[in-house]
Amino acid sequence: MVPNAPEPPPLSRRERQILDIVYARANATAGEIKALMSNPPSDSAVRSSLRILEEKGHVKHKQDGARYVYLPTVPRKRASRSALRHLLHTFFDDSAEDVMAALLEVRSPDEDELARMRELIDRMRREEKDR
Amino acid sequence: MVPNAPEPPPLSRRERQILDIVYARANATAGEIKALMSNPPSDSAVRSSLRILEEKGHVKHKQDGARYVYLPTVPRKRASRSALRHLLHTFFDDSAEDVMAALLEVRSPDEDELARMRELIDRMRREEKDR
DNA sequence: AATGGTCTGCTGATTTTTCAACACTTTCGG
DNA sequence: CCGAAAGTGTTGAAAAATCAGCAGACCATT
Numbered sequence: 001m002v003p004n005a006p007e008p009p010p011l012s013r014r015e016r017q018i019l020d021i022v023y024a025r026a027n028a029t030a031g032e033i034k035a036l037m038s039n040p041p042s043d044s045a046v047r048s049s050l051r052i053l054e055e056k057g058h059v060k061h062k063q064d065g066a067r068y069v070y071l072p073t074v075p076r077k078r079a080s081r082s083a084l085r086h087l088l089h090t091f092f093d094d095s096a097e098d099v100m101a102a103l104l105e106v107r108s109p110d111e112d113e114l115a116r117m118r119e120l121i122d123r124m125r126r127e128e129k130d131r
Numbered sequence: 132m133v134p135n136a137p138e139p140p141p142l143s144r145r146e147r148q149i150l151d152i153v154y155a156r157a158n159a160t161a162g163e164i165k166a167l168m169s170n171p172p173s174d175s176a177v178r179s180s181l182r183i184l185e186e187k188g189h190v191k192h193k194q195d196g197a198r199y200v201y202l203p204t205v206p207r208k209r210a211s212r213s214a215l216r217h218l219l220h221t222f223f224d225d226s227a228e229d230v231m232a233a234l235l236e237v238r239s240p241d242e243d244e245l246a247r248m249r250e251l252i253d254r255m256r257r258e259e260k261d262r
Numbered sequence: 263a264a265t266g267g268t269c270t271g272c273t274g275a276t277t278t279t280t281c282a283a284c285a286c287t288t289t290c291g292g
Numbered sequence: 293c294c295g296a297a298a299g300t301g302t303t304g305a306a307a308a309a310t311c312a313g314c315a316g317a318c319c320a321t322t
Binding site: 176 | 289
């Protein structure tokens with residue numbers, strides 16, 4: 001048993017799928033979530049899973065007329081950093097450089113985006129110099 | 132129903148945890164996997180899950196004396212690109228630049244690593260110019 | 263008011279996942 | 293050689309996940 005040892009993911013398969021859709025969209029109704037699924041279960045199955053996600057604290061809902069709009073409880077930014085850390089550790093030996101290489105390969109950014117990415121690095125280097 | 136709509140993750144919670152450990156280490160015995168888990172189940176529970184992962188085709192084993200050493204069937208590089216794409220889509224609206232910003236924040240690379248990352252970008256820019 | 267469509271909440275049946283006990287085999291150390 | 297430790301393979305029970313049917317509520321239209 002090792003400190004910081006991985007716990008199993010907290011969400012089941014369907015829960016994970018649904019929460020990912022909610023994060024990708026920023027918010028979603030049950031109907032929207034269902035429409036975004038390939039081979040979706042019934043309406044009520046989607047709704048049951050959302051209710052469980054809410055009980056577990058991963059989403060909350062706002063009333064929109066008669067409908068519920070579901071939102072993630074953990075802000076996207078925070079969840080994204082956590083997911084990124086997990087990715088770094090699992091597949092990239094915690095190396096930022098290796099993720100970057102993969103990123104460039106996967107996304108093939110255009111000239112403008114490359115320039116902006118370069119500027120992010122330069123800005124951080126400047127900040128490190130000021131330290 | 133939308134083209135490229137997300138499927139639920141193919142692995143259950145415990146399966147996911149175990150496969151992530153196998154990827155992080157490159158290979159592992161059942162005993163090693165168990166040792167790396169917080170609050171692990173019994174030996175035989177870990178082994179059962181590994182056997183199911185193997186039946187599902189996610190890992191294979193090599194015999195090492197009396198012991199099995201488990202390896203991922205999908206190469207780490209390929210799995211990492213797939214995971215990165217999913218991360219991009221779920222949390223970053225498919226923006227490489229946004230992932231980079233998160234990466235810099237999460238990892239706080241040192242001067243050497245920043246320089247190497249910058250060089251990756253510059254190399255890609257050169258390649259784009261040659262196109 | 264009646265009707266149809268869309269929604270929520272609940273429930274129990276079914277399926278999947280998780281688990282550990284146990285039998286057996288192999289390896290290691292005294 | 294023997295016993296203990298470490299390993300594999302199997303199995304069935306318990307727990308968790310998944311599902312859809314259904315009742316009722318809400319909204320829009322006729």
